[in-house]
Amino acid sequence: MLLLFNVTLAWISVGLMVTLSIIYLLRIANKHFFNNQNETLKKWNRRLRKHHKWMGILVVITGLLHGILSSFSVLSFNMGTMLLVVFILLALSFMFRKIFSKGWMKLHRLLTGLAFVLLVLHLVEVGGFVGVDGIKTALQHDALLKSSSVSQGKAEAEITDTITQDSQETASGEAFLQKEDTTNSSNTVTDETASTPKDTIPEAVSDNSGGTEDTTSGSYIDGTYTGTADGYGPGLTVEVVIENGYIASVEVVAHNEKNERFYGEPVEVIPTEIVAAQSTDVDIITGATFTSNGIKNAVNNALANALK
Numbered sequence: 001m002l003l004l005f006n007v008t009l010a011w012i013s014v015g016l017m018v019t020l021s022i023i024y025l026l027r028i029a030n031k032h033f034f035n036n037q038n039e040t041l042k043k044w045n046r047r048l049r050k051h052h053k054w055m056g057i058l059v060v061i062t063g064l065l066h067g068i069l070s071s072f073s074v075l076s077f078n079m080g081t082m083l084l085v086v087f088i089l090l091a092l093s094f095m096f097r098k099i100f101s102k103g104w105m106k107l108h109r110l111l112t113g114l115a116f117v118l119l120v121l122h123l124v125e126v127g128g129f130v131g132v133d134g135i136k137t138a139l140q141h142d143a144l145l146k147s148s149s150v151s152q153g154k155a156e157a158e159i160t161d162t163i164t165q166d167s168q169e170t171a172s173g174e175a176f177l178q179k180e181d182t183t184n185s186s187n188t189v190t191d192e193t194a195s196t197p198k199d200t201i202p203e204a205v206s207d208n209s210g211g212t213e214d215t216t217s218g219s220y221i222d223g224t225y226t227g228t229a230d231g232y233g234p235g236l237t238v239e240v241v242i243e244n245g246y247i248a249s250v251e252v253v254a255h256n257e258k259n260e261r262f263y264g265e266p267v268e269v270i271p272t273e274i275v276a277a278q279s280t281d282v283d284i285i286t287g288a289t290f291t292s293n294g295i296k297n298a299v300n301n302a303l304a305n306a307l308k
Contacts, residue, residue: 009066016059017119021112023048056094060087070126070287079122086115126259218245218278220306227302231294232257238271238295240302250274250299255291263291270295 023045030041063084067074074081090111097104220242228237233256241249250271257263266285270292273282280299284292 006066006069009062009069013059013062013066014119016055016062017115019048020052020055020059021116023052024109024112053094056087056091060084060091063087072287079118079125083115083118083122086111086118090115126262218242218247219308220245220247220303221308223306225302225306226253227298227300227304229294229297229301230290231255232263232290236291236294236298238298238302240299240306242306245308247275247278247303250295252295252298255294257291257294262288266292266295271299274299 026041026045026048030036030038030045034041036042064074067080067084070080072078072080074084090108093100093104093108093111097108100107222242222244225240225242226237227240228235230236235254235256236252237254239251239253240247252267252271255263255267257267266288269285270282274280274296280296280303282296284296
């Protein structure tokens with residue numbers, strides 16, 4: 001939902017920019033095409049001018065919130081931050097228009113033109129404008145993630161039950177051995193050739209190092225599995241290695257993501273966190289929701305083939 005909110009803010013900002021610019025365009029159109037005689041254009045020009053101030057303030061607020069939620073830092077040098085600075089300068093030029101006298105309008109229009117240039121550069125910078133299809137994909141990813149989290153939770157419960165059962169069996173075995181040791185000790189004679197309690201420990205329980213062999217295993221079948229899902233682009237593919245029933249490694253082996261500034265961090269971080277958590281229920285990378293969810297969904301796709 002964070003992505004939906006952030007993209008909505010971007011849409012609102014662009015819509016306000018266009019609406020604020022229409023005020024000037026309506027006046028120009030009426031002047032050059034209708035000789036200032038079109039009453040409809042005049043009426044809409046007057047209506048929009050009444051709300052010009054508040055729309056200007058709102059475009060600054062939505063732009064700032066969008067910047068805070070994006071993958072770029074608001075305080076870094078990028079086209080989005082430059083665009084926000086121009087928004088603020090536009091607001092200031094309007095607020096202090098009396099100081100600039102007649103020259104303020106020329107400055108205001110110049111800044112407006114610069115704002116649209118920066119908007120285009122910003123869209124190129126982030127890999128394009130996220131439209132309705134992109135939002136639908138994000139919502140589908142969220143639904144799949146919730147569904148897979150339920151399945152993953154069941155798998156984790158099975159792992160926990162297995163470990164608990166094995167731990168109980170190990171504890172029972174140790175108690176049995178201790179009981180045998182006590183019985184043998186009470187029956188031991190003082191002869192130097194008598195057997196020691198150590199000889200009563202079954203070889204299957206102890207290894208060459210003298211420790212107890214770990215017989216626990218997870219709920220997955222050992223092997224290497226491949227999973228695929230959609231990220232920002234289609235065909236995001238991961239390779240999941242299962243060892244001793246647990247997730248040993250996750251690696252993104254192929255993808256069609258755009259702009260490494262966005263997909264670089266999730267490709268590096270998400271697989272590591274999945275291995276550490278033994279689950280795909282890990283946090284997404286802010287500003288890279290599509291890629292983050294794509295990796296998690298691809299891992300779930302691979303694990304579906306690895307369940308016992």
